[in-house]
Amino acid sequence: MTRASTCAANFGLLLIALVLLLDSVVGKLIPKHVKHLVFAREASIDQCFLTKLDVNEKGYKDLCEGDKNPTHPCFTHWYGNLHDVDARPFLEPFDITQNLMIKDDKRTDSFVIRYPNLGGVYFVCSNIDPETGCKDITLKRGDNTAWRIWISDEKDNNRDLDTFAKETTTGRFCTKWIHIHIKKDG
Structure with missing residues (x-):
């Protein structure tokens, strides 16, 4: 494996780990039955x-x-x-x-x-x-x-x-x- 491909593979693994970590944290903070409401809500700067x-x-x-x-x-x-x-x-x-x-x-x-x-x-x-x-x-x-x-x-x-x-x-x-x-x- 070349040095560039090793760096790319490590970056990919790091990115996957970060996504899994964020999903587990966010998933626990937002109950599944209201998760769709949080993301579907219209946020308006006018407020x-x-x-x-x-x-x-x-x-x-x-x-x-x-x-x-x-x-x-x-x-x-x-x-x-x-x-x-x-x-x-x-x-x-x-x-x-x-x-x-x-x-x-x-x-x-x-x-x-x-x-x-x-x-x-x-x-x-x-x-x-x-x-x-x-x-x-x-x-x-x-x-x-x-x-x-x-x-x-x-x-x-x-x-x-x-x-x-x-x-x-x-x-x-x-x-x-x-x-x-x-x-x-x-």
């Missing part, structure tokens, strides 16, 4: 960037219920929710966890919400006029085209903006309430 949004019921009621703040923009989800979202300022920096739904006296802060667990769809609110309550809303379809996002205003139940036919759609709304719908088609 690292989720924003924890705290509930502020009193602040929400002060701004959105009654006639006290008739031009303050308010949003509600009719389908979908704010669990496991990536929420961040859109144009200007501010603390999104404190100001997203319950705004401070600078009610012109733009923001974007991405829903990674609901198809990766986007909701963007920008160009908010504090005098009239008018704002630009942009919706964007996500990576998973089975999901769509649409909104309706408080005037009717029509889909005022919808990502069904367009990947991105924008409109200006001057109603207090915007209803957000996120659903899987089909």
Whole structure:
């Protein structure tokens, strides 16, 4: 046997021993009945960037219920929710966890919400006029085209903006309430 073939044979034996060692260790750590679940699970990098949004019921009621703040923009989800979202300022920096739904006296802060667990769809609110309550809303379809996002205003139940036919759609709304719908088609 030549020196090169001896090295190759030793390397092969070492590799086989390493594989057997790892299989015995990993096999003991993961029970056989759940082994397929561990490897079949979808791991998503999106989970690292989720924003924890705290509930502020009193602040929400002060701004959105009654006639006290008739031009303050308010949003509600009719389908979908704010669990496991990536929420961040859109144009200007501010603390999104404190100001997203319950705004401070600078009610012109733009923001974007991405829903990674609901198809990766986007909701963007920008160009908010504090005098009239008018704002630009942009919706964007996500990576998973089975999901769509649409909104309706408080005037009717029509889909005022919808990502069904367009990947991105924008409109200006001057109603207090915007209803957000996120659903899987089909």
